[in-house]
């Protein structure tokens with residue numbers, strides 16, 4: 001564990017448990033599914049192969065389970081989320097990390113990523129479980145700034161299969177599947193198969 005890092009909590013994120021038990025409805029149009037376990041966030045972080053102090057951009061930060069894992073491990077995180085209903089939970093999840101964690105409550109397309117981010121930022125995101133939306137966000141991020149060097153994303157499998165390789169290539173990106181992830185790792189449970197992919201520029 002790097003200096004300043006703390007051990008991850010275990011079990012289900014209590015905020016997810018609270019939402020599951022209440023009347024909160026996840027937005028389908030935003031491909032909204034929330035990561036249930038901080039343990040899975042830690043696994044994604046390991047797959048991302050970050051180095052000490054790396055800057056990380058997460059688009060679709062939701063309840064902040066992955067963002068908090070990034071900050072907890074000692075990295076800087078820019079956590080972008082469009083849905084104002086989860087803003088309070090996201091800010092609370094990141095509050096312990098002070099300057100290291102920056103929640104940005106906005107559609108990512110309205111954020112000046114080139115101004116916000118340092119050179120060499122790593123994109124680490126659980127993208128909406130809606131393949132055109134997921135592809136659009138990834139293409140936008142890498143197309144709008146050269147400061148994002150590479151990425152790791154959880155995507156609907158269809159984003160890889162139906163978005164022809166030519167589309168990713170047209171966006172100057174190469175995908176490589178690095179792991180799987182269960183639909184049950186999310187609430188609501190994912191309705192589609194998911195993949196964990198690395199994203200590099202070509």
Ligand SMILES: C[S@@+](CC[C@H](N)C(=O)[O-])C[C@H]1O[C@@H](n2cnc3c(N)ncnc32)[C@H](O)[C@@H]1O
Nearest residue numbers: 030033034035060061062063082107108126128
């Ligand atoms: C699959 S969920 C991941 C949620 C989060 N990682 C979590 O586990 O709590 C995708 C997230 O992307 C957000 N989102 C969708 N479109 C967006 C956009 N254009 N800009 C920023 N966030 C967006 C959704 O509101 C949703 O929270």
